[in-house]
Amino acid sequence: MTALKFSRQRESIKAYLASSKEHPTADTVYTHVREQYPNISLGTVYRNLNLLVEQGEAIKVVCGDGYDHFDATCTPHYHFVCKECKRVLDLDLPNIDHINTLAQANFNGQIENHSVYFTGICPECLNNESKDKN
Numbered sequence: 001m002t003a004l005k006f007s008r009q010r011e012s013i014k015a016y017l018a019s020s021k022e023h024p025t026a027d028t029v030y031t032h033v034r035e036q037y038p039n040i041s042l043g044t045v046y047r048n049l050n051l052l053v054e055q056g057e058a059i060k061v062v063c064g065d066g067y068d069h070f071d072a073t074c075t076p077h078y079h080f081v082c083k084e085c086k087r088v089l090d091l092d093l094p095n096i097d098h099i100n101t102l103a104q105a106n107f108n109g110q111i112e113n114h115s116v117y118f119t120g121i122c123p124e125c126l127n128n129e130s131k132d133k134n
Contacts, residue, residue: 004051004055007048008037009033009037009040009044009048010048010051010052012033012036012037013029013033013045013048013049013052014052014057014058014072016029016032016033017029017049017052017058017070017071017072018072020072021089021090022087022088023061023069023070023071023079023087023088023089024069024070025067025068025069025070026042026045026046026049026067026068026070027042027067029045029049029070030042030045033045049068049070052070053070056074057072057074058070058071058072058074059071059073059074061079061088063079063081063088063117064081064117065081065086069088071088071090073090076095076097077090077091077093078090078091078093078096078116078117078118079091079116079117079118080117080118080119080120080122081117081118081119082119082120082121082122082124082125083119083120083121084121084122084125084129085122085124085125087122087124089122091118096116097114099114099116100112100113100114
């Protein structure tokens with residue numbers, strides 16, 4: 001892999017991702033990075049986010065809401081997607097890599113990895129629902 005030329009804008013994007021636990025979309029990253037770099041374009045943000053993913057410095061989370069979300073935590077972990085507010089949250093779970101072995105037992109090909117998303121209603125939305133009922 002060739003070394004990348006230093007980019008203040010890319011570093012700002014990377015710093016924002018690392019500071020956020022919200023799994024932001026490119027639009028959200030763009031909004032925040034524009035505060036520091038008002039002339040940055042949305043295209044630049046998209047290119048740099050995808051470059052960070054290619055370089056292994058971020059991951060892309062595709063959770064079925066029509067948007068790519070980005071996460072600076074690249075170590076294996078699992079996500080929860082709220083069906084009400086559409087937020088993507090990290091789940092604190094023990095490693096479940098044994099799921100690869102279970103899948104391999106019923107598949108003639110080669111299982112190399114897995115992607116698991118849990119869905120439901122987040123605590124904040126549940127709290128709001130219970131307040132609305134009272």
